[in-house]
Amino acid sequence: MEHFEQQRYFSTELLQWYVVIKRDLPWRRHRNPYFIWISEIMLQQTRVDTVIPYFNRFIEKFPTVEALADAPEDEVLKCWEGLGYYSRARNLQAAARQVKEQYGGIMPSGKEEVAGLKGVGPYTAGAIRSIAFNLPAPAVDGNVMRVLSRYFLIEEDIMKIRTRKHMEELVMQLIPEGRASDFNQGLMELGALVCTPKSPKCLTCPVMEHCRGRIEGKEDQLPVKTKAKPPRPEYRLTAIVEGTGEHAGKVLIRKRPDTGLLAGMWELPHVPESPDVKPGAYVPLPDEAAADRLGAALNAEHIPASGGEHVMNAEHTFSHIIWYMRVYRYDGQVPEPAAPLVAAEQAAAYETGNYQWIRKEDMERYAFPNVFLRILNDYFE
DNA sequence: TATCCGTGGAA
DNA sequence: TTTCCAAGGAT
Structure with missing residues (x-):
């Protein structure tokens, strides 16, 4: 089959398939570019x-570009929690x-x-321009590739x-005249529903007849x-x-810096268990020593904390880090020996606004990463 | 180019 | 249980 013919077949069949089976998703119910x-x-x-409930809540709370632009950042983060x-x-x-300032909203x-x-x-720009405005632009994501x-x-x-760029050029050739929106969405829909990462459902695929990967038996390697x-x-x-x-x-919580991991989110205070752990060479600190180390670290930041009793452990996996957390409970009192110094300086820690004392019901007003939500909910249980 | 940036579902 | 990885972007 000629390459051009293979392309024409693909675009035609995909488009026809998509308009029939496309899912009813919240953001497909409007042509509102902001929603897209x-x-x-x-x-x-x-x-x-995962996105559907977040999307519905988000557009209800921030229905327009201006509403989002004018909102406090903390409320936006809470909605993203x-x-x-x-x-x-x-x-x-x-x-x-x-958008509000440069393009009048x-x-x-x-x-x-x-x-x-x-x-x-590159992906999102193409997605917005093609899906919301039906302009011929490539929207090459993992599905499409x-x-x-x-x-x-x-x-x-x-x-x-450069592979993505190659695919973008290919998509530009494949988009049927005036059908960029449906075509790009169809491409992703096919990847999500049929041409899945594992066990692709080739028998129900609208373009299986001329799919080189399947014909050569390599669909599982691609x-x-x-x-x-x-x-x-x-x-x-x-x-x-x-x-x-x-x-x-x-309970005392603190706000993370506005850059880096979990930027701008709230958390329980925590410190590294030891300064530098070599890979595979982790030796846990005994509970008492761990509690002392953490307590001393808190006091050094002018946080009143005495005692230190192990209450639970928690794990949390990020894309590139896995946290193994040991959680200790403290009394928010100034420890005996350093009392005068700490008492005099502790207020300074709170003046930045980076620390807050909260009850369970106050959690609604602060955005927490999941790992701290789990710990706090368990604790307040 | 490589690394940083979350989370949860599926197999 | 582990592994993969999902409509990626910033640096």
Whole structure:
């Protein structure tokens, strides 16, 4: 079969298939570019089923670009709580402010304008321009690269940027005149429902007849992809500091810096268990020593904490790190020996606004990463 | 180019 | 249980 013919067949069959079987998803019920944009950011590295409830809550709370631009960042993060990759939320709001100020609150459709928005890369720019505005732009994500690598038997490593660029050129040739929106969505829909990473459902595939990957029996070896490195372990000691006096019944939390891991999120105070753990050479500190180390670290930051009793352990896996956490409970009182010094300085720690005493019901007002939600909910149980 | 950035579902 | 990896972007 001629290459051109193979392409024409693919586009025609895919489009016809998509318009019949396409799923009813919340962001497909409108042509609102703002909604499409929100959905595309949320869908980055995140499954459809996970995104749906977040999307519905988000557009209810922030129905317009301006509503999002004008919201406090903490509220945006709270709405994103549990979804992960929290910089997406912060970049999204920064971009909403860009749209409000530079484009009068109207989502732009131009290539440069869309691609210039914070948090919008090559994929998302193409997705917004094609899906929301039906402009002929490639939206090449993992689904698309999997589908194309199989159908056209492309054995380039999809982790390489030039492979994505190659696929983008291919998609530009494949998009039928005036059908960019449905075609790009169809490509992703096929990858999500039929041309799945494992056990692709070739027998129900609309383009199986001319799929080179399947014909040559290589569908299970495609796409070619370099393996990710396993996450490195980090051993951390975590504190539940119980307030006393005016803070009785409360627990101390702190806000993370606005860059890096879990930026802008709230957490329980925690420190490395030991300064430098060589891989595979972890030796746990005895409980008493661990409690002392963590207590001393808290006091050094002018946080009143005495005692230290092991209450639970927790694990949490990120993309590149795995936290092994040992959790200790403290009384939020100034320890005896250092009392005068600590008492005099402890207030300074709270002046930054980075620390708060909270009750269980106050958790609604702060955005926590899942690992701390689990610990706090378990503790307040 | 390689690393950093979350989470949970599926097999 | 472990492993993979999902509608990626920033640096």
